[in-house]
Amino acid sequence: MTWPVVHISRSLDHDVAAVSRVAGNPENLPAWAAGLSAGIRQEDGRWITDSPMGVVEVAFTGPVELGILDHDVTLPNGSVVRNAFRVVANDQGSEAVFTLFRRDGMSEADFHSDADAVRKDLDRLAALLEERLPRAR
Template identity: 55%
Template sequence: MTTESTHISVFIARSSADVYAYASQPRNLPAWAAGLSSAIHEADGHWVADSPMGRVTVAFAPANAFGILDHDVTLPNGETVYNPVRVIPAGDHSEIIFTLRRRGGMSTEEFRRDAEAVAADLERLKALLEGRGTR
């Protein structure tokens, strides 16, 4: 059971439509979401990613007009982790918000490291979409 969550967000100097269009494409994940995927491919209608946790399966929310980028990640041990993500308009910019949930048995230190990894991923996305590379 989830007992704790934190919201990690960045503002991006691009429209929410632009951010959603890029971030919603699974093939783009390795470019910005190192915490999830160093490589990803589609196999039998499922997305399979090589992640820091091992080989995982990722199921994404259907394309939508609401900026919802939710996805389930099935870990090598069979556990499925639900990841709520939103792209929200902010004038001619946008904010992307990732809700990180602490999984059962996860230590405070593991949760902190997970949050840092998500924040780094979102910063990479921001840099890519703002044309600054990945410094």
């Protein structure tokens, strides 16, 4: 069985390495990933954050430096949501691609709402990159 899926992408004016350094650093999540990042902190070597779902753990499964920003989110009930997020070269810039799955029990409206939230997160990531890094040429 497979879930319905949508790939949400955003072109970025920065190369894969630069995007990966910023987006793949858990300390930067509060600046761009609204659904995961309220008060991120390290506890016993794990990244913990207060999310709309409660306290969750976020772990990048990488290798981040290659643009593989896949990350697992361990929910308060112990279940793990695996999120596929890649940054690929697009000429001198890059393309950030998040794969959003419509998991069992998720309504169509919630799926569309999640997709909109991911688009906004990627827009915030683009703004953060513009703020912190010079443009790729």
